[in-house]
Amino acid sequence: MTLTVVTWNVNSIRLRTEQLARLSAELRPDVICLQETKVTDALFPRDAMVALGYRHVAAHGMKGYNGVAVLSRLPIEAIGTPHWCGRQDCRHLVVTIAGIEIHCVYVPSGGDVPDPAANPKFAHKLQFLRELTDWYARTCDPARPLVLVGDLNVAPLESDVWSHRQLLKVVSHTPVEVEALGALAASLDWVDAVRHFVPAPQRLYTWWSYRAADWAKSDRGRRLDHVWVTPALKGRLIAARVVREARNWQPPSDHVPVAVTLAMPKTQVTSR
DNA sequence: ATGGTTGCACGGCAA
Numbered sequence: 001m002t003l004t005v006v007t008w009n010v011n012s013i014r015l016r017t018e019q020l021a022r023l024s025a026e027l028r029p030d031v032i033c034l035q036e037t038k039v040t041d042a043l044f045p046r047d048a049m050v051a052l053g054y055r056h057v058a059a060h061g062m063k064g065y066n067g068v069a070v071l072s073r074l075p076i077e078a079i080g081t082p083h084w085c086g087r088q089d090c091r092h093l094v095v096t097i098a099g100i101e102i103h104c105v106y107v108p109s110g111g112d113v114p115d116p117a118a119n120p121k122f123a124h125k126l127q128f129l130r131e132l133t134d135w136y137a138r139t140c141d142p143a144r145p146l147v148l149v150g151d152l153n154v155a156p157l158e159s160d161v162w163s164h165r166q167l168l169k170v171v172s173h174t175p176v177e178v179e180a181l182g183a184l185a186a187s188l189d190w191v192d193a194v195r196h197f198v199p200a201p202q203r204l205y206t207w208w209s210y211r212a213a214d215w216a217k218s219d220r221g222r223r224l225d226h227v228w229v230t231p232a233l234k235g236r237l238i239a240a241r242v243v244r245e246a247r248n249w250q251p252p253s254d255h256v257p258v259a260v261t262l263a264m265p266k267t268q269v270t271s272r
Numbered sequence: 273a274t275g276g277t278t279g280c281a282c283g284g285c286a287a
Contacts, residue, residue, distance in 0.1 A: 011278075011279070011287085012278090012279055012280080015279075036279090036287085038279070038280065039280095063280085063281095064279085064280050064281075064285095064286090065279095065280080065285090065286070065287095109286075109287055111286085111287090112287095121286090153287095209276085209277075209287095210276085210277035210278050210287090211275075211276040211277045211278090212276080212277090213276080251278085253278095254277085254278075254287080
């Protein structure tokens with residue numbers, strides 16, 4: 001028995017139903033965690049997701065911006081929606097599925113100027129990462145089976161960007177963000193499940209700008225989307241995959257899905 | 273060095 005969890009920043013779920021059908025058909029994921037759904041819960045296309053086989057849906061969205069959701073073939077046993085930085089902006093959804101707590105996170109992008117004194121968006125991003133770090137360290141236990149996925153909007157490694165040197169002052173790859181993400185990773189000794197299978201220095205990206213004339217030809221990507229597991233689950237990692245070809249699924253999100261498969265004790269996966 | 277695109281919602285933002 002296995003559990004495949006996908007994370008995908010869909011950049012509007014209402015424009016990506018066909019692409020989700022393709023993802024569902026090709027990977028047969030058990031759980032799909034979405035970011036940037038850009039829709040209120042009342043308008044969330046729940047019926048379309050159920051039609052794809054995802055009978056269990058948790059949506060946490062708002063009008064126009066942000067928004068996270070989890071689609072599941074297995075029952076969702078609990079739902080939480082933590083909020084950070086004193087805001088109500090729908091960036092974090094926690095569900096429990098098959099006894100595993102899955103955290104779907106959309107970290108603030110951070111704007112253009114990598115200076116928290118000059119750019120409130122960058123200050124928000126750093127504060128968001130710090131509050132998450134403190135919360136995990138304070139309230140969670142690395143011995144518990146947790147999965148953290150999402151668009152973390154930081155490419156931490158040199159091999160996570162097309163040019164380390166040229167992106168050192170570009171938001172997503174600056175040293176202060178990489179340090180903040182490292183602190184978050186240390187909060188529960190999180191294991192980078194994708195790099196577990198595709199170690200550096202092999203280059204790996206999950207996002208390519210819409211602005212490139214030919215995204216694949218220039219290949220100026222960044223690895224912004226991540227799947228982390230607590231040490232309790234490290235021994236159960238079976239596979240990881242970045243669905244690079246989804247960048248061509250029309251019309252595309254600028255992010256592609258990232259999938260991780262875990263081994264499951266037979267007793268934990270039950271009804272559909 | 274600059275501008276390049278997309279989505280929401282229909283005018284600028286956010287990314």
